[in-house]
Amino acid sequence: GHLTTARLELESTGRPDFPYIGLVVSGGHSDLYVAHEMGDYTKLGSTRDDAAGEAFDKVAKMLGLPYPGGVEIDRLAQAGDPEALDFPRPMWTREHFDFSFAGLKTAVYEHLQERGVPEEDEALADLCASFQQAVVDVLVMKTIEAASRRAIPRVVLAGGVAANSMLREEMHRAAEQRDLGVFVAPPELCTDNAGMLGPIAEYYLNRLETTGFQHPDLQATD
Secondary structure, three states: OHHHHHHOOOOOOOOOOOOEEEEEEOOOOEEEEEEEEOOEEEEEEOEOOOOHHHHHHHHHHHOOOOOOHHHHHHHHHOOOOOOOOOOOOOOOOOOOOOEOOHHHHHHHHHHHHHHOOOOOHHHHHHHHHHHHHHHHHHHHHHHHHHHHHHOOOEEEEEOHHHHOHHHHHHHHHHHHHOOOEEEEOOHHHHOOHHHHHHHHHHHHHHOOOOOOOOOOOOOOOO
């Protein structure tokens, strides 16, 4: 469902042709795929611990921000300096496409243990921007590297974290330097589960393929 959200007929971005590199980033996922065609995907890498969205939410909770934390961090970060604090870029390697954000989350925790939660708006914004930049740097680097190594000229962003403004901007900037196309649904559709499942559901429905699932309280009819 995540991987095919960009297959919706969207006037803002157009519809990506196959194949494409798909970055799925949400509260439970930080995965890279090659989408060969509908229903045919190859996983290149995934998170080994915390997903990107999970790290956003946990850091937001440390800062006393409301849930969902990614939205609040993104909002505050827009007024901050992403270079104010030097947080680590976890698994900064092109040797594989796995992700890890637990160490970055721990780095923020240790920073807060040492200095406390920022009381001034500017300092809080700087912390959010610096943390967010660390996450985005890793996601963008690995996605662009995957597209380059596989010689695939387009990438797709999907999942709730794909609504993040810095991730969208940085991915477009990096892709433009490599002459890659970037496709991402509008922010409101990045967290729309029905929208995510629509294209792939239509595909299987047209092929008359079903899961075979039937609710025990329902009886089959002609």
